[in-house]
Amino acid sequence: AQSVAQPEDQVNVAEGNPLTVKCTYSVSGNPYLFWYVQYPNRGLQFLLKYITGDNLVKGSYGFEAEFNKSQTSFHLKKPSALVSDSALYFCAVRDMRGAGKSTFGDGTTLTVKP
Amino acid sequence: DTAVSQTPKYLVTQMGNDKSIKCEQNLGHDTMYWYKQDSKKFLKIMFSYNNKELIINETVPNRFSPKSPDKAHLNLHINSLELGDSAVYFCASSLSGQVGNQPQHFGDGTRLSIL
Numbered sequence: 001a002q003s004v005a006q007p008e009d010q011v012n013v014a015e016g017n018p019l020t021v022k023c024t025y026s027v028s029g030n031p032y033l034f035w036y037v038q039y040p041n042r043g044l045q046f047l048l049k050y051i052t053g054d055n056l057v058k059g060s061y062g063f064e065a066e067f068n069k070s071q072t073s074f075h076l077k078k079p080s081a082l083v084s085d086s087a088l089y090f091c092a093v094r095d096m097r098g099a100g101k102s103t104f105g106d107g108t109t110l111t112v113k114p
Numbered sequence: 115d116t117a118v119s120q121t122p123k124y125l126v127t128q129m130g131n132d133k134s135i136k137c138e139q140n141l142g143h144d145t146m147y148w149y150k151q152d153s154k155k156f157l158k159i160m161f162s163y164n165n166k167e168l169i170i171n172e173t174v175p176n177r178f179s180p181k182s183p184d185k186a187h188l189n190l191h192i193n194s195l196e197l198g199d200s201a202v203y204f205c206a207s208s209l210s211g212q213v214g215n216q217p218q219h220f221g222d223g224t225r226l227s228i229l
Contacts, residue, residue: 032215043118043204043220044157051215088155094214101170102214104157 002027004093006105013081013112021076021108023091032094033074034102035065037087044090050074061085081112117141118221120205126227127195134191135224137205145169146188147206147218148180157204163188200228 003026013019025031032051036044048059055067065076074091091105118139127133139146147170148160162170163182177193188205202225206218 034217036217036220038155041222043206043222044218046217046219049215049217090157096214101159101162101172102218103159107155107157 002031002093002095002101002103004091004103004105006089006091006108008108009106010109010111013110015083015112015114016080019078019081019085019110019112021089021091021110023074023076023105024072025074025091025093026072027093027095029095029097031074032096032102033065033067034092034094035059035063035074035076036090036092036104038090038107039087047076047089081110083112083114086110086112116221118205118207118219120203120221120224122224123222124225124227126229128229129195129197131195132191132193133195133226134189135203135205135226137188137190137221139186139205139207139219141207141219143207143209143219144185145208145210146182146185147208148188148190149204149206149220151202151204151223153201161188161190195226195228197228200226202226 005024034049035047038044050067058064088107092102094102120137145164147162161180166182179191182188202223204223205221208218209216
């Protein structure tokens with residue numbers, strides 16, 4: 001079985017400050033990991049993914065994420081937050097040996113205040 | 115050009131009715147999905163098709179029946195609608211769904227409200 005935990009329902013940061021949205025996962029084998037963002041009344045949009053290789057993955061809109069195998073984490077980060085980054089963020093995991101299903105976390109609402 | 119398009123965007127109907135939601139993707143993907151997002155924004159996979167073949171069928175009431183006439187289309191028919199079916203339903207697609215290392219592209223959802 002595979003699972004994803006996003007321990008924070010809500011993250012608040014000031015514009016210009018660094019942000020971190022946390023994600024931990026559990027899979028039997030090696031993971032494929034993804035981050036998505038959802039703006040109000042829109043579908044999820046892909047931000048970045050980890051498949052293999054370099055633990056630091058860079059994605060869209062200045063976001064990056066660090067894969068940590070020993071801590072089974074894949075935290076999303078951005079050095080300087082923008083008000084427009086305010087949205088709902090989802091982490092997703094897929095076991096490389098799985099049957100085709102990705103499991104999504106419960107989501108974290110990021111609010112960036114001016 | 116919309117990559118994954120769903121119709122209708124809003125659906126308001128009475129309990130007990132039957133309704134369908136349509137989804138089309140123009141990305142050339144071979145795998146399509148239906149998700150349900152509830153009022154707390156939790157996202158759950160319902161079904162997935164790869165090359166018109168059902169590959170994921172989660173624990174969903176059999177009132178829900180997906181149909182994939184071709185790789186670019188995945189429709190969802192719901193019989194005897196219940197209050198608990200009120201949610202936002204998202205269609206998504208990806209390349210090589212069986213491999214699993216490709217991101218999914220989502221439509222903007224169909225907001226279903228049961229009166």
